[in-house]
Amino acid sequence: MSNLSQVDQVTSLHKNNELQLLCFRLEKNKDLYAVNVFKIREVVKYKGVLTIVSHENSSLVEGLITIRELTIPLIDMKKWFYYDSKNKGKDLRPYKIQREEDEDDIIMICEFSRWTIGVRIYEADRILNKKWTEMEQSAGVGGNGGNSKLVSRTRYFDGKLVQVVDIEKMLVDVFPWIEEEKNEELNKVSKVKTNKSILLADDSPSVLKTMQIILDKLGVEHNDFINGQKLLDYLFSPNTDIDNIGMIITDLEMPEASGFEVIKQVKNNPGTSHIPIIVNSSMSGSSNEDMARSLNADDFISKSNPIDIERAVKQFIGNQAH
Numbered sequence: 001m002s003n004l005s006q007v008d009q010v011t012s013l014h015k016n017n018e019l020q021l022l023c024f025r026l027e028k029n030k031d032l033y034a035v036n037v038f039k040i041r042e043v044v045k046y047k048g049v050l051t052i053v054s055h056e057n058s059s060l061v062e063g064l065i066t067i068r069e070l071t072i073p074l075i076d077m078k079k080w081f082y083y084d085s086k087n088k089g090k091d092l093r094p095y096k097i098q099r100e101e102d103e104d105d106i107i108m109i110c111e112f113s114r115w116t117i118g119v120r121i122y123e124a125d126r127i128l129n130k131k132w133t134e135m136e137q138s139a140g141v142g143g144n145g146g147n148s149k150l151v152s153r154t155r156y157f158d159g160k161l162v163q164v165v166d167i168e169k170m171l172v173d174v175f176p177w178i179e180e181e182k183n184e185e186l187n188k189v190s191k192v193k194t195n196k197s198i199l200l201a202d203d204s205p206s207v208l209k210t211m212q213i214i215l216d217k218l219g220v221e222h223n224d225f226i227n228g229q230k231l232l233d234y235l236f237s238p239n240t241d242i243d244n245i246g247m248i249i250t251d252l253e254m255p256e257a258s259g260f261e262v263i264k265q266v267k268n269n270p271g272t273s274h275i276p277i278i279v280n281s282s283m284s285g286s287s288n289e290d291m292a293r294s295l296n297a298d299d300f301i302s303k304s305n306p307i308d309i310e311r312a313v314k315q316f317i318g319n320q321a322h
Helices: 003-015 077-082 167-174 176-186 205-217 228-235 259-267 285-294 306-317
Strands: 018-025 032-036 040-046 061-067 070-076 105-111 116-121 123-131 150-155 161-165 197-201 221-225 245-250 277-281 299-302
Touching: 003 018, 003 259, 018 161, 040 061, 061 105, 061 116, 070 077, 070 167, 077 116, 077 167, 105 123, 116 167, 167 176, 167 205, 176 205, 176 306, 197 205, 197 228, 205 221, 205 306, 221 228, 228 245, 228 259, 245 259, 245 306, 259 277, 277 306, 299 306
Parallel strands: 032 161, 070 116, 197 221, 197 245, 245 277, 277 299
Antiparallel strands: 018 032, 018 123, 040 105, 061 070, 105 116, 150 161
Protein backbone atom coordinates (compact mmCIF):
# COMPACT_ATOMS: atom_id res chain seq x y z
CA MET A 1 0.00 0.00 0.00
CA SER A 2 1.46 3.36 -0.91
CA ASN A 3 2.26 5.69 1.92
CA LEU A 4 -0.19 8.36 0.88
CA SER A 5 -3.21 6.13 0.45
CA GLN A 6 -2.32 4.64 3.82
CA VAL A 7 -2.27 8.11 5.40
CA ASP A 8 -5.72 8.84 3.98
CA GLN A 9 -7.03 5.51 5.13
CA VAL A 10 -5.63 5.81 8.65
CA THR A 11 -6.76 9.43 8.90
CA SER A 12 -10.32 8.62 7.94
CA LEU A 13 -10.38 5.70 10.36
CA HIS A 14 -9.13 7.90 13.16
CA LYS A 15 -11.47 10.74 12.35
CA ASN A 16 -14.30 8.25 12.87
CA ASN A 17 -12.62 6.93 16.04
CA GLU A 18 -12.18 3.50 14.44
CA LEU A 19 -9.35 1.02 14.14
CA GLN A 20 -8.60 -2.20 12.30
CA LEU A 21 -7.16 -5.18 14.10
CA LEU A 22 -5.51 -8.20 12.57
CA CYS A 23 -6.63 -11.23 14.59
CA PHE A 24 -4.32 -14.22 14.93
CA ARG A 25 -3.69 -17.33 17.01
CA LEU A 26 -0.57 -18.72 18.67
CA GLU A 27 -1.96 -22.28 18.84
CA LYS A 28 -4.47 -24.26 16.82
CA ASN A 29 -8.09 -23.41 17.76
CA LYS A 30 -6.89 -21.51 20.84
CA ASP A 31 -7.22 -17.88 22.03
CA LEU A 32 -7.50 -14.99 19.61
CA TYR A 33 -5.00 -12.14 19.82
CA ALA A 34 -4.73 -9.00 17.74
CA VAL A 35 -2.42 -6.20 16.63
CA ASN A 36 -3.36 -2.90 15.03
CA VAL A 37 -3.20 -3.38 11.26
CA PHE A 38 -1.09 -0.26 10.79
CA LYS A 39 1.78 -1.75 12.77
CA ILE A 40 1.95 -4.65 10.31
CA ARG A 41 3.51 -4.37 6.91
CA GLU A 42 2.49 -7.82 5.72
CA VAL A 43 1.95 -11.40 6.80
CA VAL A 44 4.09 -13.94 4.94
CA LYS A 45 4.65 -17.67 4.71
CA TYR A 46 8.33 -18.42 5.23
CA LYS A 47 10.30 -21.56 4.54
CA GLY A 48 13.67 -19.92 4.10
CA VAL A 49 16.88 -19.96 6.08
CA LEU A 50 17.09 -18.93 9.71
CA THR A 51 20.52 -17.57 10.67
CA ILE A 52 21.06 -18.30 14.34
CA VAL A 53 22.64 -15.36 16.19
CA SER A 54 22.49 -16.58 19.78
CA HIS A 55 22.77 -20.10 21.14
CA GLU A 56 21.26 -19.17 24.50
CA ASN A 57 18.05 -21.07 25.21
CA SER A 58 16.62 -18.00 26.90
CA SER A 59 17.06 -15.79 23.83
CA LEU A 60 13.91 -14.16 22.51
CA VAL A 61 15.44 -13.68 19.07
CA GLU A 62 15.14 -16.93 17.10
CA GLY A 63 17.64 -15.67 14.53
CA LEU A 64 17.68 -13.58 11.36
CA ILE A 65 15.48 -14.17 8.33
CA THR A 66 15.69 -12.58 4.90
CA ILE A 67 12.49 -11.53 3.18
CA ARG A 68 12.70 -9.59 -0.10
CA GLU A 69 16.34 -8.70 0.50
CA LEU A 70 15.56 -7.32 3.94
CA THR A 71 17.27 -9.13 6.83
CA ILE A 72 15.31 -8.85 10.06
CA PRO A 73 15.25 -10.51 13.47
CA LEU A 74 12.59 -13.18 14.03
CA ILE A 75 10.75 -13.39 17.34
CA ASP A 76 8.41 -16.21 18.32
CA MET A 77 5.44 -14.48 19.95
CA LYS A 78 4.44 -17.48 22.03
CA LYS A 79 7.93 -17.62 23.54
CA TRP A 80 7.61 -13.95 24.40
CA PHE A 81 4.31 -14.68 26.19
CA TYR A 82 6.25 -16.96 28.53
CA TYR A 83 9.22 -14.59 28.88
CA ASP A 84 9.62 -12.99 32.29
CA SER A 85 11.82 -9.91 32.57
CA LYS A 86 12.53 -10.87 36.21
CA ASN A 87 13.80 -14.31 35.20
CA LYS A 88 15.81 -13.64 32.06
CA GLY A 89 17.64 -16.99 32.08
CA LYS A 90 14.49 -19.13 31.67
CA ASP A 91 14.66 -21.70 28.85
CA LEU A 92 12.03 -20.59 26.33
CA ARG A 93 12.43 -23.44 23.82
CA PRO A 94 9.49 -25.52 25.12
CA TYR A 95 7.11 -22.62 24.46
CA LYS A 96 7.77 -22.04 20.79
CA ILE A 97 4.93 -22.22 18.27
CA GLN A 98 4.41 -25.83 17.21
CA ARG A 99 3.62 -26.77 13.62
CA GLU A 100 3.66 -29.86 11.44
CA GLU A 101 7.02 -30.76 9.88
CA ASP A 102 6.12 -29.70 6.35
CA GLU A 103 4.25 -26.51 7.27
CA ASP A 104 5.66 -23.06 6.50
CA ASP A 105 6.21 -20.54 9.27
CA ILE A 106 3.63 -17.74 9.36
CA ILE A 107 5.34 -14.42 10.08
CA MET A 108 3.96 -10.94 10.69
CA ILE A 109 6.35 -8.23 9.54
CA CYS A 110 5.90 -5.41 12.06
CA GLU A 111 7.18 -1.88 11.57
CA PHE A 112 7.98 0.71 14.22
CA SER A 113 9.46 4.16 13.89
CA ARG A 114 13.00 2.77 13.53
CA TRP A 115 12.74 -1.00 13.55
CA THR A 116 11.33 -3.78 11.43
CA ILE A 117 10.91 -7.22 12.99
CA GLY A 118 9.42 -10.57 12.02
CA VAL A 119 7.02 -12.11 14.53
CA ARG A 120 6.14 -15.80 14.27
CA ILE A 121 2.48 -16.64 14.88
CA TYR A 122 0.49 -19.85 14.38
CA GLU A 123 -2.03 -18.41 11.93
CA ALA A 124 -3.45 -15.09 10.85
CA ASP A 125 -7.22 -14.98 11.06
CA ARG A 126 -9.11 -11.96 9.77
CA ILE A 127 -9.35 -8.21 10.10
CA LEU A 128 -11.75 -6.79 12.62
CA ASN A 129 -13.12 -3.23 12.33
CA LYS A 130 -13.87 -1.68 15.70
CA LYS A 131 -14.62 1.65 17.25
CA TRP A 132 -12.12 2.75 19.91
CA THR A 133 -15.09 2.95 22.29
CA GLU A 134 -15.51 -0.83 21.84
CA MET A 135 -11.98 -1.41 23.13
CA GLU A 136 -11.66 -2.14 26.83
CA GLN A 137 -8.48 -1.53 28.78
CA SER A 138 -6.97 -4.83 29.93
CA ALA A 139 -7.33 -5.54 33.62
CA GLY A 140 -3.57 -6.02 33.99
CA VAL A 141 -2.75 -2.43 33.06
CA GLY A 142 -0.54 -0.79 35.64
CA GLY A 143 -1.40 -3.37 38.27
CA ASN A 144 1.39 -5.87 37.75
CA GLY A 145 4.53 -3.82 37.52
CA GLY A 146 4.13 -3.25 33.80
CA ASN A 147 4.77 -6.92 33.00
CA SER A 148 1.52 -7.39 31.10
CA LYS A 149 1.79 -8.44 27.47
CA LEU A 150 -1.73 -7.21 26.65
CA VAL A 151 -3.06 -3.66 26.47
CA SER A 152 -6.73 -4.03 25.66
CA ARG A 153 -9.46 -6.36 24.57
CA THR A 154 -12.56 -6.47 22.46
CA ARG A 155 -15.01 -8.99 21.03
CA TYR A 156 -14.81 -11.10 17.87
CA PHE A 157 -17.74 -11.46 15.41
CA ASP A 158 -19.17 -14.32 17.47
CA GLY A 159 -18.61 -12.58 20.82
CA LYS A 160 -15.34 -14.43 21.64
CA LEU A 161 -12.66 -12.47 23.46
CA VAL A 162 -9.88 -10.89 21.36
CA GLN A 163 -6.84 -9.64 23.30
CA VAL A 164 -4.65 -6.89 21.89
CA VAL A 165 -0.90 -7.38 22.31
CA ASP A 166 1.41 -4.62 23.61
CA ILE A 167 3.82 -4.84 20.70
CA GLU A 168 5.97 -1.92 21.99
CA LYS A 169 6.56 -3.87 25.19
CA MET A 170 7.72 -6.79 23.07
CA LEU A 171 10.23 -4.58 21.30
CA VAL A 172 11.72 -3.42 24.61
CA ASP A 173 11.90 -6.98 26.01
CA VAL A 174 13.58 -8.28 22.86
CA PHE A 175 16.02 -5.37 22.46
CA PRO A 176 16.87 -4.11 25.95
CA TRP A 177 19.52 -1.83 24.44
CA ILE A 178 16.73 0.38 23.07
CA GLU A 179 16.00 1.26 26.70
CA GLU A 180 19.71 1.62 27.44
CA GLU A 181 20.02 4.01 24.50
CA LYS A 182 17.15 6.03 25.97
CA ASN A 183 18.91 6.10 29.34
CA GLU A 184 22.03 7.51 27.74
CA GLU A 185 19.95 10.18 26.03
CA LEU A 186 18.21 10.81 29.33
CA ASN A 187 21.52 11.91 30.83
CA LYS A 188 21.74 14.65 28.21
CA VAL A 189 18.45 16.36 29.03
CA SER A 190 18.25 19.25 31.46
CA LYS A 191 15.54 20.76 33.63
CA VAL A 192 12.93 23.01 32.11
CA LYS A 193 11.89 26.17 33.95
CA THR A 194 8.11 26.18 34.05
CA ASN A 195 5.32 25.94 36.57
CA LYS A 196 2.86 24.60 34.03
CA SER A 197 1.93 20.93 34.08
CA ILE A 198 1.69 18.32 31.31
CA LEU A 199 -1.14 15.85 30.71
CA LEU A 200 0.11 12.53 29.36
CA ALA A 201 -1.93 9.67 27.84
CA ASP A 202 -0.70 6.25 26.67
CA ASP A 203 -2.27 2.81 26.97
CA SER A 204 1.04 0.94 27.28
CA PRO A 205 2.20 0.77 30.94
CA SER A 206 5.81 0.39 29.79
CA VAL A 207 5.58 3.58 27.70
CA LEU A 208 3.93 5.50 30.55
CA LYS A 209 6.75 4.44 32.85
CA THR A 210 9.43 5.62 30.38
CA MET A 211 7.62 8.92 29.84
CA GLN A 212 7.29 9.49 33.59
CA ILE A 213 11.04 9.03 34.01
CA ILE A 214 11.77 11.52 31.20
CA LEU A 215 9.33 14.18 32.46
CA ASP A 216 10.62 13.76 36.03
CA LYS A 217 14.16 14.32 34.73
CA LEU A 218 12.93 17.50 33.00
CA GLY A 219 11.49 18.53 36.36
CA VAL A 220 8.00 19.07 34.94
CA GLU A 221 4.81 18.31 36.80
CA HIS A 222 2.65 15.78 34.95
CA ASN A 223 -0.63 13.89 35.26
CA ASP A 224 -0.71 10.49 33.57
CA PHE A 225 -3.67 8.63 32.08
CA ILE A 226 -4.01 5.13 30.61
CA ASN A 227 -6.20 6.26 27.73
CA GLY A 228 -7.58 9.32 25.96
CA GLN A 229 -10.94 9.20 27.68
CA LYS A 230 -9.40 9.42 31.16
CA LEU A 231 -7.35 12.45 30.03
CA LEU A 232 -10.44 14.17 28.58
CA ASP A 233 -12.48 13.46 31.72
CA TYR A 234 -9.77 15.14 33.80
CA LEU A 235 -9.28 18.07 31.44
CA PHE A 236 -12.98 18.91 31.26
CA SER A 237 -13.67 18.32 34.95
CA PRO A 238 -14.94 21.49 36.70
CA ASN A 239 -12.13 21.13 39.29
CA THR A 240 -9.31 21.36 36.74
CA ASP A 241 -7.48 24.65 36.42
CA ILE A 242 -6.97 24.92 32.65
CA ASP A 243 -4.50 27.80 33.09
CA ASN A 244 -2.17 25.42 34.87
CA ILE A 245 -1.92 23.04 31.87
CA GLY A 246 1.00 23.81 29.56
CA MET A 247 0.67 20.96 27.06
CA ILE A 248 -0.74 17.52 26.30
CA ILE A 249 1.37 14.56 25.16
CA THR A 250 -0.70 11.72 23.73
CA ASP A 251 -0.35 8.39 21.98
CA LEU A 252 -2.62 7.88 18.96
CA GLU A 253 -3.79 4.32 19.46
CA MET A 254 -5.75 4.01 22.72
CA PRO A 255 -8.95 2.32 23.90
CA GLU A 256 -12.11 4.28 24.74
CA ALA A 257 -10.88 7.49 23.09
CA SER A 258 -7.94 7.56 20.68
CA GLY A 259 -5.34 10.32 20.48
CA PHE A 260 -7.22 11.74 17.52
CA GLU A 261 -10.34 12.04 19.64
CA VAL A 262 -8.25 13.90 22.26
CA ILE A 263 -6.89 16.29 19.60
CA LYS A 264 -10.37 16.88 18.17
CA GLN A 265 -12.06 17.59 21.49
CA VAL A 266 -9.26 19.79 22.85
CA LYS A 267 -8.84 21.81 19.64
CA ASN A 268 -12.59 22.23 19.05
CA ASN A 269 -13.23 23.61 22.52
CA PRO A 270 -12.58 27.37 22.80
CA GLY A 271 -11.56 26.95 26.45
CA THR A 272 -8.77 24.47 25.63
CA SER A 273 -7.90 25.03 21.96
CA HIS A 274 -4.77 27.04 22.92
CA ILE A 275 -3.16 24.01 24.64
CA PRO A 276 -0.35 22.56 22.48
CA ILE A 277 -0.78 18.84 21.71
CA ILE A 278 2.22 16.65 20.98
CA VAL A 279 1.70 13.21 19.47
CA ASN A 280 3.98 10.48 20.88
CA SER A 281 3.71 7.51 18.55
CA SER A 282 5.59 4.47 17.32
CA MET A 283 3.65 4.21 14.07
CA SER A 284 6.28 4.75 11.48
CA GLY A 285 7.47 7.99 10.09
CA SER A 286 6.22 10.94 8.19
CA SER A 287 2.81 9.57 7.21
CA ASN A 288 1.84 9.69 10.84
CA GLU A 289 3.17 13.18 11.20
CA ASP A 290 1.12 14.39 8.23
CA MET A 291 -1.88 12.75 9.76
CA ALA A 292 -1.43 14.26 13.21
CA ARG A 293 -0.97 17.70 11.67
CA SER A 294 -4.03 17.29 9.44
CA LEU A 295 -5.92 16.81 12.71
CA ASN A 296 -4.36 19.96 14.21
CA ALA A 297 -1.74 18.44 16.49
CA ASP A 298 1.10 20.90 17.17
CA ASP A 299 4.04 18.52 17.04
CA PHE A 300 5.05 14.90 16.65
CA ILE A 301 7.74 12.94 18.51
CA SER A 302 8.94 9.42 17.82
CA LYS A 303 8.03 7.14 20.69
CA SER A 304 9.37 8.42 24.02
CA ASN A 305 12.60 9.87 22.66
CA PRO A 306 14.10 11.95 25.55
CA ILE A 307 15.82 14.48 23.25
CA ASP A 308 12.62 14.99 21.21
CA ILE A 309 10.57 15.42 24.36
CA GLU A 310 13.00 17.91 25.86
CA ARG A 311 12.90 19.96 22.65
CA ALA A 312 9.09 19.95 22.51
CA VAL A 313 8.65 20.81 26.20
CA LYS A 314 11.18 23.67 25.98
CA GLN A 315 9.60 24.95 22.78
CA PHE A 316 6.03 24.96 24.04
CA ILE A 317 6.22 25.61 27.78
CA GLY A 318 9.82 26.54 28.60
CA ASN A 319 10.07 29.63 30.80
CA GLN A 320 6.31 29.90 31.02
CA ALA A 321 4.94 31.13 34.29
CA HIS A 322 1.35 31.90 35.18
